[in-house]
Amino acid sequence: MNQDKFKFRGIVLYDIQRNGFLNGVYSNNHPATEGRIFTETARLRPGIAEDAPVRIYDSFYFDIEGGHECVLTFTITDGVYVAEWRLDNGRTIFRGEGFLMNDKQIAISYWLAN
Numbered sequence: 001m002n003q004d005k006f007k008f009r010g011i012v013l014y015d016i017q018r019n020g021f022l023n024g025v026y027s028n029n030h031p032a033t034e035g036r037i038f039t040e041t042a043r044l045r046p047g048i049a050e051d052a053p054v055r056i057y058d059s060f061y062f063d064i065e066g067g068h069e070c071v072l073t074f075t076i077t078d079g080v081y082v083a084e085w086r087l088d089n090g091r092t093i094f095r096g097e098g099f100l101m102n103d104k105q106i107a108i109s110y111w112l113a114n
Contacts, residue, residue, distance in 0.1 A: 007111070012040065012096070014106040020050040022057065022072075022106070038062050042072050053077070059085065074106075083108050 010028030017023060024040040027033065042057035044050065059072040070093065075082045083096040096110030 010094075010096075010110045012108045012110060013101075014040075014042070014108070016104050016106065020044040024061075026061075028110075032064055036064075081106060081108060083110060084113075085110075 008028065008030060010026055010030075012024045012026035014022040014024040021044055022040075022042040024042065025037050026040060027035060027037050038061065040059060040061035042059040045056045045058060048055055053076050055074045055076070057072040057074075059070050061068055061070070069088065071086045071088075073084045073086070075084075079099065081098045081100065083094070083098065084092055085094040086092050092113040094110045095113045096108040098106060098108030101107050
């Protein structure tokens with residue numbers, strides 16, 4: 001594979017739970033994932049309203065290397081959900097954009113942050 005032309009891309013679909021938490025399934029085009037579907041769970045931080053324009057979640061996701069913790073932030077402007085996944089050390093690993101698909105789901109297209 002020509003690394004210069006490879007553009008990492010992924011998609012995640014979150015189901016919004018009654019308590020505001022998110023259960024997601026995602027996939028991406030990384031060659032090692034072989035098209036597999038993985039899961040992510042995100043818990044809305046205490047004190048943040050479910051309809052706030054900035055929502056911060058403590059997230060846990062699985063990939064081919066195992067489980068990972070990160071912070072997921074949604075900034076919502078004019079109906080566009082801008083997503084950012086950060087590690088505890090503050091390094092942003094993924095960025096994305098998407099939309100509320102109905103009252104119960106959010107779809108986000110994402111890419112590597114660097």
